[in-house]
Amino acid sequence: MEMSSWVERAGKVLMKNVGRLPVVFARGEGARLYDVDGKEYIDFLSGIAVQAVGHSHPAVVAALQKQAEKIIHVSNFFCLEEQVLLAEKLAALSGLERVFFANSGAEANEAAIKLARKYGRTRMGGKYEIITAYHSFHGRTMGALAATGQPKYQEAFRPLPEGFRYAHYNDLASWEAAITPQTCAVLLELVQGEGGVIPVDPAFFHGLVTLCRQHGLLLMIDEVQTGLGRTGKFFAWEHLGVKPDIMTLAKALGGGVPIGAMLAKEEVATAFEPGDHSTTVGGGGMAFAAALANLKIIEEEKLPERAARLGAELKAEFQSWQQELPVIKEVRGWGLLLALELAIPAQPVMRSCLEQGLIINAVAPTALRLVPPLNISEADLAKGLAILKQVLKEAQ
Incomplete structure (x- = not known):
């Protein structure tokens, strides 16, 4: 046809x-x-x-074929071998000790937003606000859309979830002004992909890190598009030498098989308790196998x-x-x-x-x-x- x-x-x-x-x-x-x-x-x-x-890629195709014959999905009451192996691999690569698997970048960012809110509520005296950048893009689900600093994507879907403030990218004074007594975290792309491929200014970034430390804010980095080698490092934050408290991944992780990941430092991750957040599939066996194959190729080549x-x-x-x-x-x-x-x-x-x-x-x-x-x-x-x-x- x-x-x-x-x-x-x-x-x-x-x-x-x-x-x-x-x-x-x-x-x-x-x-x-x-x-x-x-x-x-x-x-x-x-x-x-x-x-x-x-x-x-032949290695990814082979991994998917093998996994399809082995096992595709179990309830999230249990683990799969490939799930554990992938979490261990990502933790080793990033130095972030805990991993949650979702089905997309937007879902990974939703998980990050919820973790930051739970941490702020339980460990920071009830704080809940998150600052993101104008022209950012964090996804199209409602929480991720509220975090996305682009009104053209938001207007038709208001009212959006509250608790988000916006600041100008690469303008430290704007971020400092956006901090309130209720701020618990900042969420940032190190290259604004959908915003026009705008790289972060290193001086701005390091200034923002200082602000986070001064105010006790969580540093969250959205690596959905930049992660896993795209920018010339495994993670974009490696260019700047500052490991985030929370990081999100997707896109290249599954190579087209739906999967996202939210990683966090141990102390931050402990804010989540059973029942706080979940997903039925969370990538699933096929996605875990594809991701392991992708990571192996990225490393070996x-x-x-x-x-x-x-x-x-x-x-x-x-x-x-x-x-x-x-x-x-x-x-x-x-x-x-x-x-x-x-x-x-x-x-x-x-x-x-x-x-x-x-x-x-x-x-x-x-x-x-x-x-x-x-x-x-x-x-x-x-x-x-x-x-x-x-x-x-x-x-x-």
Whole structure:
């Protein structure tokens, strides 16, 4: 069946809650995707930073096949071997002693919000407010949406849960002013992914850490998009040398199999008691197996280091493009989480790239986001860059 037929059928049954592009994919391999008509695309979006090791990595496929034959799910009254192994692995990698598994990044952030609130209520004299950044993005469930500092996502769903205050990213005075006697925590992305790929300023971050220590606030870092090698370190906070009290993960963890994780320091995690928070599946056997396989690939292939090297090379390449392509106003980001700020609208550029066989994301009105697989081959990277450069030339 041809693409147009699939697009028509999708339009009749899928809710219109997402602005979908008129492409239906049939299969993927590494950094390449193939639509139902057989057309090939280079994927510089990676399922929005999910496919860190590429599409259908043989080791991940094998792990899923093996797990499907073994066991998929048990009640959350019990544990699975793979669940314990994954928790141990994440605790060892991060130095955060306790792990809770959910099914998505939004759910991981919901868990973090609840843990911070419970800690504030029971250990900080009833405090409950959480400060987040304007232009942040923490998810679309109600608590995570309330934490997301973007009114355009919030307006249709008010009233939202109370207890959130907002401050300007990279503006320490704004965060200091937002602290009240009821503040228990801050929640921060170290690169605002959906906000346009805006990296944190190290001086601001360290100032915020000092404020947290002065006021006894929990430091929560949302690593849903930045975690597991994307920025050139296993966790983005490693660039800054400050371990958070609470951290959230998702996206690359399952490589497309739904899973999220909320990790916390032992002392903070003890605020949760049986019945405080749970989920029926919480990733499940398939997700735990996929995550273990993904982490093994990321470690063995040294993908954080590769992301750091390729990211630096790409930044230099894009900066050299600016000589002949003044349409590029700025290059920013960490590792393989990069953005090109343009002097023109980004949507037409994204669509032209798609027509030419390159998947890229217009993350803001004038910004393109690039998040290719961390193990993308040099040949596929070069092919995608050639398409992007030609499209930018034509757009200019």
